[in-house]
Amino acid sequence: MNWFWKRRREAEDEIQTHIEERTAELIEGGMSEKEATQQARREFGNVTLFTESSREVWGWTWLDRLVQDVRYAVRNWRQEPVYAVVAVLTLALGIGGITTIFTVVNGVVLRPLPYREADRLVIVPEAYQSVVNGHPYVPPPKDRDWPTRTQFFDGITQVEATQLTMPESETPVVRALKVPPNYFAVIGARPAQGRDFIPDDAVEGDRRVAIITHQFWQDRLGGDPAVIGKTITFSEGSMTVVGVMPERLQAPFFESVLLWLVVPEASATGTHIGRMKAGLTPAEAQREVNIQIKQVEREYPASAGNRQAISVRQLFSADDDQRLVLILFAGVGLILLMATINVANLMLSRMLARSHEIAIRSAIGAGRRRLIRQLLTESLVLALMGGALGFLASVAGVRLLTTGIPQGFSRSQEIYMDWKVMVFAFLITGAVSIGFGLLPAILSTKTELVSALKSDAPQTSGSRRSQRLRRALVSVEIGMATLLLIGSALTARSFWNLINLPLPIDTKNVVALDLQLPPNRYETEVVRTALYEGVIQRLKVSPNIDNAALTDIQPLGGGFRYSLVSSQDGGGNSNGAPSYGALSFGVTSGYFDTLRMTFIIGRAFQDNERAIVINETFAHQYWPRSNPIGKQIKLGRAEDPTPWVTIVGVVKDERILFSHTVMAKLFMPCRQCNFLLVKAATSDAVATIRQGIAAIDSGILVTKTQSMENAFSTNGSIVGARFRTMLFLTFAGAGLLLAFAGVYGVTAYAVSQRRREVGIRIALGATRRAVLQLIMEQAVIPIVGGIAAGLAAAQVLVRTLTSYLYDVTPTDSAAFVFVPMLLAMIALAASFIPARQSTRVDPLITLKYE
């Protein structure tokens, strides 16, 4: 760049020297200095022109012009700083607002899956007659080699939940997964530190290796930098850490898992997870599986009796997220649009005021393109400043929002301004500047030269035309503000509804406890059942405790049991599997009340009833159009000796927002339940619970207690209420602020342009009141017109958007009433205040101004 400036000066110097030499010569010849200089210049020709031409040869004119334009723009802003400041702030608000929302959504809400091509992952649970015998049935390995026969999987792996105990720890239970060495390769994830499993790792015996989650590393190992190679001692044996998974990675379905253990592939058991070949759909995969199964059954008829069906299910589905993103971006887009229009209006108003000056520049030779380029440069610089400010604001905004996130949910690094966000902000800035700069630039340079010079002299408010134009601008601004504000209101409401879906279960003051029964005392089922009933009864009468229940699988992320279900209806699921599959949970009757689960229809079962409760997904999947209450289903195949049970209730899905998987679930009366759930009235009921249990049998160990509320947070699946509120407020707040600022700005500016007219009228004898009245009367029409147009447009807009809006009807009158009212009030205030201001000022001062 220095080189550039040097070249400029060189060209100037050279020419200067030339003229000086000639001048000197002429002086020597007898001319006076003044005459000599003039003569030399005349002989030379147009100095400026030739200087520029010389410079142009080297092709840097665009830079020259740019610098010129920027200087010009800055000079302009200094004349009217308010306009520039308002424009920059508006842009900052718009750009900052959406950058904030985008960052947060990107990092927290969307939680993009950390697996490579996650849509190709399927889970293939096999259902066996596990429930009847009470123990899971595991067929011999060779019966399970059907996956190797198929050609539609790029890779197959297995996963089985297990548990380790860490002695001397507050929370000794460490949930883990047993996987074969190819697990991570199939899943499509790689450790952030250390290495993946290798086949050599998978040996039985003392030397076991493990890969841990980021959370485990931070929480239990204190983020030890020398974690790789470290040995951790468990009651079951010691493990050497060979890898640490990246921060965002959580095992699908097993969200509270902290550790992966490797087992040899040959002896691996557990549920299959596969990666389909690219381009396959689960339905196609299902058909293939069915074919292969038939073949296996033919070869190994012994297990055929036991194996039921295998269904292929996509591991992750993202429908709800997509809708959420759509809504969010629609709302955010509206905000930005509003900001852009505000600034465009502002610029247009301003350029109207400058039309005099633009006309003059045109007269002395600036081509139209040059003028437009200059105006665009001004827009660009405004946009850049607004964008930079907005970016900074969004950094602060993001930090503010993240303080609202519950502990342990998200480390601060989860939400970060990554390069994608910056690129996004930059692009937006560019688009916005062109958006708000182009139209005013084109329009204002259309000014006809003569009329502009004649009539837009600063003495009056401007020609009829520019007055009309200004009024039109006010109308347009209010109209757009109405439209956009209503749109934003509805979008925001929709968003709010979506993220505020009440949790179908209530985890407040719910404590989960693992019970370990003393050996030798409760061998038979009858005794055990009696014990559990006693515990529950005892606890229910304790003060402070509302209800208690037992379950055989911990409600959130403890693992799952997949069972085959048959129905008397006989239909199949959507993938064409011959029977249904669902996650099955054994619970006592009090379970539903303990967790305050919401029944959509029906009721909970009694303890000895032969009944079953299913969840919403189950009902929708298999009986999309009829009422499932009263239908009979059974576990296992239709011809199995398991009893038919009646569906008595349907509960709302335990749908955790932003988690990716919902499966059909059923709840049946408990067989062997070791997990106690207690709903207490206060948060410190653990002591009471322990006492209650000890009173029944002091030999029962309570091995783990966990507050369910905390479980949710560490699960990371719930977004805190405060966070949601703040997100919503940012959203809505930005929109409101922009609308108000825009309407106020444009209206006030239009009125203030009539300052001189007011001064003249007063000077000519009109009363202040009369003038004020006049201005207000004239201001009302564009306001009303704009609002009317805006409402009409909003009606149309909403009708088209109804399908996307969640839970909001187009006739939500609240928005349609409040928004116009608010905007009208603001616009009237914006007209009144400057008008009153100008009537107050001594007309002499007004007339002298400018």
Place this chain on the structure above:
Amino acid sequence: MLTAEAQRFTLCLEQIGMNESRDLFPGALEMMILQTLRRGPLHGYALAQHLKQRSGELLQIEEGSLYPALQRLLKAGALKAEWGLSSRNRRVRIYTITSAGRKQLERETSAFERMLAGIARVMKPVRS
């Protein structure tokens, strides 16, 4: 008929919108500059004086138009420039022709002569 160079010069001139002296066809100025500098390096002002003298006041050249032309030649590599001192001890830029410049001059000269010959033929009175 015009050389590539001349065509480029023409384009250049049109872009600048400059109306060079009506006596010159595009490229003529550059040609004459090169010819003058062939005899030895000169600075801008001296070059202007030379051209004025040699053309015997027959050509009207705005002195200033030399400078863009010099820059163009500089950019094209036909000249190189150095800073030095004038006879009056002022800091000036001295231009020297390069070998590429010499070649260019040859090309331009022969093109020009061909053009002259062509025009002369057209203008010659027809033998009766």
